[in-house]
Amino acid sequence: MIPPLPQAPRALDMGPAPGVPTHALPLDAAAAASRAGRFDVVVVGAGHAGCEAAHAAARMGLSVALVTVQVGDTAKMSCNPAIGGVAKGHMVRELDALGGLMGRITDRAGIQFKVLNRGRGPAVWSPRAQCDKRAYSAAMLDVLAATPGLQFVAGTAERVRLDAAGRVAGLELSDGRVLESRAVVITPGTFLDGVMHIGEQRVAGGRIGEHAALALSRCLGALGLERGRLKTGTPPRLHRDSVETAACTEAPGDEPPRPFSHWTESLTLTQVLCWSTHTTAETHAVIRDNLSRSPLYSGDIRGVGPRYCPSLEDKVVKFPERLSHHLFLEPEGREVDEIYVNGVSTSMPADVQWAFLRTIPGLERCEMLRPGYAVEYDFVLPHQLDPTLQARRTPGLWLAGQICGTSGYEEAAAQGFVAGVNAARTVRGESPWVLRRDEAYIGVLVDDLVTREHREPYRMFTSAAEHRLLLRADNADERLAAAGHALGLITDAQRERVRARYADIAAEESRLARVQVRPVGEVARSGVTARDWLARPQSAYAALPALGVATALAEPEAEALEVRVKYHGYIERQRRTAAQATAAESLRLPVALWDTDLRGVSHEAAEKLRRWRPETLGQAGRIAGVSPADLAILAVLRARKI
Amino acid sequence: MSLPAFDDTIAAIATAPGDSGLAVVRVSGAGALACAARVFEGAPLESALSHTLHHGWARGPAEGAPRLDEVVAAVFRAPRSYTREDVVEFSCHGGRLPARRLLAALLGAGARLATPGEFTLRAFLRGRLDLAQAEAVADLIHAETERAADLALAQLSGALSKELHAITERVRDALAETEARVDFAEDVGGVEVPPHVREAIASAAAQLEAMLAGSAFARAVREGVHVPLVGRPNAGKSSLFNALLGEARAIVTDVPGTTRDRVSEPLELAGVRVTLSDTAGVREAADAIEAEGVERALASLASAACVLWVVDASRALTSEDHALAARFGAARVLVALNQSDRPGVTRASEVEALLPTALTCVPVSAVTGAGVDALREALARQLGGPESASLAGAVANARHAEALTRAAGALRRAGGAAQEGAPGEIVALELREALAAAGEVTGETLGEDLLERIFARFCIGK
Ligand SMILES: Cc1cc2nc3c(=O)[nH]c(=O)nc-3n(C[C@H](O)[C@H](O)[C@H](O)COP(=O)(O)OP(=O)(O)OC[C@H]3O[C@@H](n4cnc5c(N)ncnc54)[C@H](O)[C@@H]3O)c2cc1C
Ligand SMILES: Nc1nc2c(ncn2[C@@H]2O[C@H](COP(=O)(O)OP(=O)(O)OP(=O)(O)O)[C@@H](O)[C@H]2O)c(=O)[nH]1
């Protein structure tokens, strides 16, 4: 019962050039190529990064071509059909507040919504939604199709064209067409020289059933970009009817579901159920007996995989003391047969996968629709990018998404947005747009990418953000809506709504600071205001009416108020440290510095500094191997203006 | 912020001015050997091996310039030198002129006159010393007692940095574990901050506090302390002051109210530089001058490391003694039961009863000198803490003590938050704050003002 894929909207299949009557077009593709078009911005790859990049640039008023191999695969969820989770959910909220798409699309395609970590502190409360894969793609296509200025181009990008000055001039496709543009954003995901491993089998490709982008990878090499190799994996999919859910534990969503997007009023949907189960001693025995057949252990895979998302064979080998591992069974959509097995990423041969799955409670009679597999791919070492994600040595070329060494849809989308916005601003002759580490996880992400060494796929964690208490999912709009508005991606009405929302919260807080309460069971003790009472760990806003205090806020504003009041002291302290850190960030280092001999700087630090070319003293300080003494010398060199 | 160059060649006279047998002139920098060679008549210094001595003559850099002095040149090649640059140290004759003429010759040969502390600044910039060590050099130069010198030396050898490093490593581990639980709640499960991490935090806090406990004495050693003698008029304060100093410094008469202004003199006790001061006797003042003197006597209590309370034991205690005792507050007090050569009236127990804390009372006679040595010893004990107290790793510097006090405070708050089951990210926030504060000592934390502080200390100040 698979719904038909939506029609590709306005796919420019060797489309006619404006003003040329269709009947006059030559039928031969090579001749048509020269008329393929001129665009302000060309984006390669309609994945999670590419969609945000193209959308942002088009919304900023530019003409944008979104080149992708198969338009029907737009915003395809290659792996887990879920958006958000710890730290990732924060980034989606930030994108949403800035005018990005991911949050809104998730609200349309979500089938189960949950806020994770509710039992813990507010900095780590993270929204997550299980999505219907097809609905997600369809909703994204819908929105992009309705975005003025955005045109899909079905095709495979092969080469970036440069002008005589070494600046980007356009993009060549494999069929000979050329798209002229001064700004190209490349977001090909895992497709750069991708190789899939299913047990002993090796197939070239970026995703099952899709071809690898070899030419594009070579082109980036020819541009002088240093590349590395990473790997990631995806678990097997099972047939829904073959799973004995009665033997598993139900994992329902939150009721009522809370929308992901700031701009979604409410959600009305019947949420689907997920289930949890676990591996057994038998499962582990099957894996151990077949380790020699895993490409991870036979040495076939050279790419480095993420430590935090290990394959099941890794878990069994590295944690021998654990007799069982948790896993979740997640439907990939409302009306699809596939169940995603979260927690058993593997690259074992299909027969081994099948054998070990059947040792898991609830899966004794399971049928595999698709085996799990690992994919190895090229990425570009991101120290070669500036903080707008533009390649330092090739003006006009931006990279975003998995190609920069990250993993995950949300990380990709965030970078796509940054690259798209900056490509657009550059075309319009405006200054670079960069978020600070204390403003957004997106700022942390980009800064980490361009100033740190990466040996495994980068995934966002809350610990990466030193100002975590300020960067909460609940206040993303307060932090960023004004920035989104300044970019032209948030409307006046939206900005006004955010302003009013926080004015209401502030007004309610000062009202509560004037009202006295007598908590139940406490003897007449004078001087407890409702605000101070609310600041206590066990108090809740919803309990105020029981103390005779009327309440004015509904969820989620009520919760936002509680967080502010309860964590007031910590939030203020973090604000102060953030301000101090920003001071070091404001000491800019001139680029010309890196072409001098950096006399006095230690040998190791000089090498690192030349590689990373930090833009501020603060960034220099975050590079491993740069000591305080080296920083002092940089400060001197900087003051001399070389 | 005035920033000196750090890659040219600098020279300065390294010994104190004044009469001495020898003086040392030092040159450092990439051009040090060439520069030194131009003013040296003897072995070719540019090809000299590291750590070699060369006898010869100093002369001006100009062709045919006359000889200036007979010198010995010590050659240290980078990085095996104080600054990690090429260094030549000339030993020339002492006195005012020889060193100055040799320095002028070096400046003429292309060196720049070093600013105060600049050799040490270079040692820091070249990574040979951390910030705490570099500061120790300044302390060593300014040490006025043996113990202050020992203390600076311990810090210079990195004892403080090492001890601190051991503590911060444990805090880093605790932070990593706490963070892991914040980010991988599902995988690690359960408690936010497990007991072994809480213990690690508590013991790191305790270690820092122990370092700080020795800090009062270490600072006394580094900075010196103030000990005022206070008491009723005619108790014998001025007499005792003279007896302790071993000279008749203050005026002594049998007129009550003789001393008006405060008189201070230095004295070394237990390796601590003590500033002893005689003050006006405390009573209802007869005139404005005496009233001002009494005011100053009482004001001296505030800055005192220890108060020496002089009581005339040959007379009964009066309401003035009661009033004075009430002013001591938190100050440490040592009692001298003076005039012990005369028949005793006031016993130690009566004096002790006036103060809430235990007191040491030492019978003494300023006139006969009996008990003065015992009093000196008692005072040394008051200042010195445990006699065997090791100063290795002690926190002597006020800047360090302040930063570490903040670090210890943050660790205590982290422990408290963990105990109450606060969210892991709150505990982590405190731990990060502790690390940042501790890092200020060695210069690892790039604070807003760190660089300014470094340059202020070495280039504008001393
Ligand atoms: C097998 C697999 C397993 C994964 N496992 C995990 C995981 O465990 N955890 C996790 O967090 N993330 C995982 N991911 C990663 C997640 O899917 C990506 O991080 C995210 O989708 C990256 O987004 P992107 O926009 O960079 O690229 P993608 O979403 O992959 O999109 C790239 C798009 O570019 C198109 N394209 C590529 N080359 C060209 C070209 N030359 N011309 C035109 N179009 C081109 C492709 O057709 C595709 O549509 C996995 C991905 C795969 C494929
Ligand atoms: N017999 C005896 N006389 C002492 C002793 N100490 C001080 N005197 C005498 O007491 C008198 C006052 O001594 P000072 O030392 O001037 O006393 P003071 O406490 O400084 O007095 P003011 O300066 O007036 O506050 C002098 O005549 C001293 O000689 C002592 O230990 N024994």
Ligand SMILES: [Mg+2]
């Ligand atoms: Mg006197």
